[in-house]
Amino acid sequence: MRVAVDIVIFTIQAGALKILLVKRKIEPYLGQYAIPGGFMHEDEDLDEAALRELREETGVTDVYLEQLYSFGAPRRDPRGRVISVSYFALISADRTLSAGSDAAEATWWSMKELPRLAFDHAKILDYALERLRNKLEYTTVGFQLLPEKFTLVQLQEVYEAILDRKLDKRNFRRKMSLLKILKPLKEYQTSARRPAQLFRFVASRFEKLKDKGIVFPF
Amino acid sequence: MRVAVDIVIFTIQAGALKILLVKRKIEPYLGQYAIPGGFMHEDEDLDEAALRELREETGVTDVYLEQLYSFGAPRRDPRGRVISVSYFALISADRTLSAGSDAAEATWWSMKELPRLAFDHAKILDYALERLRNKLEYTTVGFQLLPEKFTLVQLQEVYEAILDRKLDKRNFRRKMSLLKILKPLKEYQTSARRPAQLFRFVASRFEKLKDKGIVFPF
Numbered sequence: 001m002r003v004a005v006d007i008v009i010f011t012i013q014a015g016a017l018k019i020l021l022v023k024r025k026i027e028p029y030l031g032q033y034a035i036p037g038g039f040m041h042e043d044e045d046l047d048e049a050a051l052r053e054l055r056e057e058t059g060v061t062d063v064y065l066e067q068l069y070s071f072g073a074p075r076r077d078p079r080g081r082v083i084s085v086s087y088f089a090l091i092s093a094d095r096t097l098s099a100g101s102d103a104a105e106a107t108w109w110s111m112k113e114l115p116r117l118a119f120d121h122a123k124i125l126d127y128a129l130e131r132l133r134n135k136l137e138y139t140t141v142g143f144q145l146l147p148e149k150f151t152l153v154q155l156q157e158v159y160e161a162i163l164d165r166k167l168d169k170r171n172f173r174r175k176m177s178l179l180k181i182l183k184p185l186k187e188y189q190t191s192a193r194r195p196a197q198l199f200r201f202v203a204s205r206f207e208k209l210k211d212k213g214i215v216f217p218f
Numbered sequence: 219m220r221v222a223v224d225i226v227i228f229t230i231q232a233g234a235l236k237i238l239l240v241k242r243k244i245e246p247y248l249g250q251y252a253i254p255g256g257f258m259h260e261d262e263d264l265d266e267a268a269l270r271e272l273r274e275e276t277g278v279t280d281v282y283l284e285q286l287y288s289f290g291a292p293r294r295d296p297r298g299r300v301i302s303v304s305y306f307a308l309i310s311a312d313r314t315l316s317a318g319s320d321a322a323e324a325t326w327w328s329m330k331e332l333p334r335l336a337f338d339h340a341k342i343l344d345y346a347l348e349r350l351r352n353k354l355e356y357t358t359v360g361f362q363l364l365p366e367k368f369t370l371v372q373l374q375e376v377y378e379a380i381l382d383r384k385l386d387k388r389n390f391r392r393k394m395s396l397l398k399i400l401k402p403l404k405e406y407q408t409s410a411r412r413p414a415q416l417f418r419f420v421a422s423r424f425e426k427l428k429d430k431g432i433v434f435p436f
Contacts, residue, residue: 001221001258003301040219042299046290070288070303072264081260083221083301085288138356
């Protein structure tokens with residue numbers, strides 16, 4: 001039995017939720033797209049293997065990474081028994097990625113225009129998306145997809161992209177304001193048509209809300 | 219590399235949170251206590267392996283079972299590389315358990331008086347307890363530990379046992395009543411000093427609450 005780690009890497013680009021896929025250079029599924037990943041080495045822990053694969057295939061080292069679920073159906077890999085320990089990673093849109101040596105091609109794909117995926121990777125991706133949506137409600141996971149300073153438009157875009165539906169702007173801002181987890185800055189984003197105020201996420205305030213059992217019911 | 223499944227099995231007995239441990243009949247850790255589990259077979263999926271081990275070691279088949287986390291530190295097993303895919307299971311106190319052939323001794327242990335555990339099982343158990351506590355807030359997991367019909371005293375005991383703290387009775391009942399997820403029955407438990415009304419959990423009402431983002435902030 002062999003153990004592989006596979007990593008679903010999400011980002012938000014131009015208001016759309018995207019994931020990173022690599023084109024396979026070897027059999028099986030040569031030439032098809034897959035979630036980045038590979039076999040675990042003898043001397044490393046699972047998290048270490050996931051971080052190594054992420055670095056090798058994307059060039060990125062400092063990201064939000066968490067273990068997702070292990071998949072082990074008997075015929076999920078034509079080479080024999082391979083257990084996949086899957087991870088999900090979030091990368092903010094302002095981070096640059098470089099495809100590494102393992103991947104013939106590593107590219108961002110919109111969740112709405114995905115190619116056919118190798119192995120059971122479509123199933124792993126479904127599971128990752130469900131986890132991401134659930135976590136949006138009771139953790140700070142959404143902020144991992146934003147740069148440190150962001151506008152309210154950017155924040156709403158993250159929620160809309162993950163939930164895959166439009167949110168009412170006034171309602172969204174009212175709820176966010178009630179939560180008191182954003183610190184308004186004296187800085188503005190000036191690239192847009194009119195300057196938009198920048199905000200920072202205040203983690204300590206979020207912790208207090210969590211203790212009270214308050215969630216993000218968007 | 220070998221893959222094992224290990225199962226943390228929780229129950230509530232006499233108001234205390236307990237887990238099932240087996241005394242190891244083979245090396246390594248011969249004679250020490252461990253979470254029930256074993257190696258995956260060639261022809262089964264992970265969930266199937268977990269259900270099989272559960273059946274073999276406890277005689278139980280129809281329980282709440284969910285995958286927890288995979289552990290893969292290089293030296294977690296002295297026999298060589300073994301990845302543990304851990305599960306957690308919840309069994310209501312009214313279900314009888316019989317130790318199977320694999321386990322020399324399968325017994326319930328209070329979380330407050332645990333023996334030293336084999337392998338990294340103490341770490342797996344910590345992780346399972348944290349998951350159980352988190353899930354208590356936003357899922358119906360607590361009801362899996364109760365018989366179909368239960369008293370409010372039994373319900374509060376489950377919450378107190380998992381959270382490991384006393385809850386105010388009036389406050390607990392007021393919150394439960396606001397959630398409207400309990401159906402009062404015209405039946406009473408008469409074994410106690412005075413008859414206590416029995417309730418049933420209404421899953422459909424809980425789903426509605428979840429859609430609104432309401433949690434159980436006890």
